Amino acid sequence: MPDVWFAGGVVADGTGRDPVRADVCVADGVVSAIGQAPAGATTVDLDGMLLTPGLIDAHVHLGISSPIRAHFGFQLSVAELAADIFATAGYALDAGFTTVRDTGGVDGGVVDVIAKGKVRGPRVLSCGPVQCQTGGHGYYGADWEPTELWERHHIPGLCALSLMSGNADELRRNVRESFRRGATFLKLCVTGGVVGGHDRLTDTQFAVEEIAVAVEEAAARGTYVTVHAHNNAGIRNAVRAGVRCVEHGTDIDEETARLMREHDVAVVPTFAVVEALMEDTESMDLDPRTRDKLTGVRQQMATALQISRAAGLRVGLGSDLIGPHQQRRGEELRIRAELESPMQALVSATRDNADILGIGDSVGTIELGMRADLVAWQQNPLDDAKAFADPDMAALVVKAGQILKETR
Ligand SMILES: [Zn+2]
Numbered sequence: 373m374p375d376v377w378f379a380g381g382v383v384a385d386g387t388g389r390d391p392v393r394a395d396v397c398v399a400d401g402v403v404s405a406i407g408q409a410p411a412g413a414t415t416v417d418l419d420g421m422l423l424t425p426g427l428i429d430a431h432v433h434l435g436i437s438s439p440i441r442a443h444f445g446f447q448l449s450v451a452e453l454a455a456d457i458f459a460t461a462g463y464a465l466d467a468g469f470t471t472v473r474d475t476g477g478v479d480g481g482v483v484d485v486i487a488k489g490k491v492r493g494p495r496v497l498s499c500g501p502v503q504c505q506t507g508g509h510g511y512y513g514a515d516w517e518p519t520e521l522w523e524r525h526h527i528p529g530l531c532a533l534s535l536m537s538g539n540a541d542e543l544r545r546n547v548r549e550s551f552r553r554g555a556t557f558l559k560l561c562v563t564g565g566v567v568g569g570h571d572r573l574t575d576t577q578f579a580v581e582e583i584a585v586a587v588e589e590a591a592a593r594g595t596y597v598t599v600h601a602h603n604n605a606g607i608r609n610a611v612r613a614g615v616r617c618v619e620h621g622t623d624i625d626e627e628t629a630r631l632m633r634e635h636d637v638a639v640v641p642t643f644a645v646v647e648a649l650m651e652d653t654e655s656m657d658l659d660p661r662t663r664d665k666l667t668g669v670r671q672q673m674a675t676a677l678q679i680s681r682a683a684g685l686r687v688g689l690g691s692d693l694i695g696p697h698q699q700r701r702g703e704e705l706r707i708r709a710e711l712e713s714p715m716q717a718l719v720s721a722t723r724d725n726a727d728i729l730g731i732g733d734s735v736g737t738i739e740l741g742m743r744a745d746l747v748a749w750q751q752n753p754l755d756d757a758k759a760f761a762d763p764d765m766a767a768l769v770v771k772a773g774q775i776l777k778e779t780r
Pocket residue numbers: 431433475692
């Protein structure tokens with residue numbers, strides 16, 4: 373493939389620096405020069421559009437892409453579940469996301485077919501199934517069904533929502549199994565959650581010693597643990613056990629933020645899912661009671677974001693979208709832009725997310741030697757962040773040097 377210059381655009385490189393007029397050369401999937409395209413070069417003309425790094429969503433659930441109650445009630449065929457998962461992967465790419473971190477629900481096969489290019493989608497880093505305690509968040513079977521039968525609902529190679537562990541030894545076995553089947557990091561639920569009826573947001577789950585077992589197994593493979601956590605007690609347990617990242621972080625207070633800073637633990641707030649669940653409980657096919665659980669969560673999460681920033685935490689960005697309507701993944705950036713600034717939202721979704729995912733040396737900024745993941749925006753989202761949320765505004769999407777969407 374010849375060198376290609378993406379020319380005539382304005383570059384916001386993902387570091388937070390002010391955007392500058394520059395042409396970007398891509399060779400072998402990597403940014404090989406930034407400056408002025410030479411005369412006669414092969415160019416893709418960007419017509420003054422803003423060029424950003426490909427966006428990263430640090431909290432996705434490709435494996436939960438179907439109407440939720442029908443899915444969790446096991447009423448959908450494998451074909452339908454697969455069709456919905458593959459559609460969601462394509463939507464992510466079309467919305468400008470070139471990397472996603474799947475925080476639970478897909479089996480390794482999905483990651484594989486996307487990596488092979490058989491299914492359109494972003495680069496996927498996956499934890500496989502969510503690791504949960506018996507009776508904890510992440511169990512969606514029937515009330516009458518013994519926990520032992522839950523795993524039989526997995527569809528090997530396609531989806532595996534969660535694995536239940538009754539004690540530290542079972543957890544050790546389950547995380548080893550998850551790694552064998554393609555996980556590259558781990559996610560544990562250490563507090564209750566919103567979706568599902570067996571737990572409350574105030575519950576803590578897994579003991580510190582149990583979480584530490586997962587941390588030990590992850591460290592043995594050179595990777596890390598992130599945790600689903602809403603309340604402070606659960607977050608502090610997880611930080612003491614050695615996890616690297618907290619998802620949601622709804623109630624983070626000053627003391628918890630200080631502890632997280634001391635241990636260099638990052639946080640990934642997730643606003644888009646909260647808004648989607650509030651507005652759209654029925655079309656997502658969720659129990660209307662889910663909405664009651666969400667009262668106050670949005671405001672609390674906004675406060676936690678402020679506290680996290682003030683404490684100097686690394687703050688990522690994740691949509692946590694579930695269900696069939698995942699076209700507008702960039703809503704997370706739009707909301708964060710309103711709470712902070714469009715530039716802060718962009719940096720969280722690019723450089724900072726790449727750092728949290730452990731791929732910051734090759735992805736997340738437009739700099740020499742970085743993988744050429746690029747998005748050109750039809751309207752400048754730094755002027756009006758609504759453009760981040762509108763897939764039609766992502767006019768050109770490039771993953772590792774390959775143009776995978778071009779709509780101009
Ligand atoms: Zn989630």
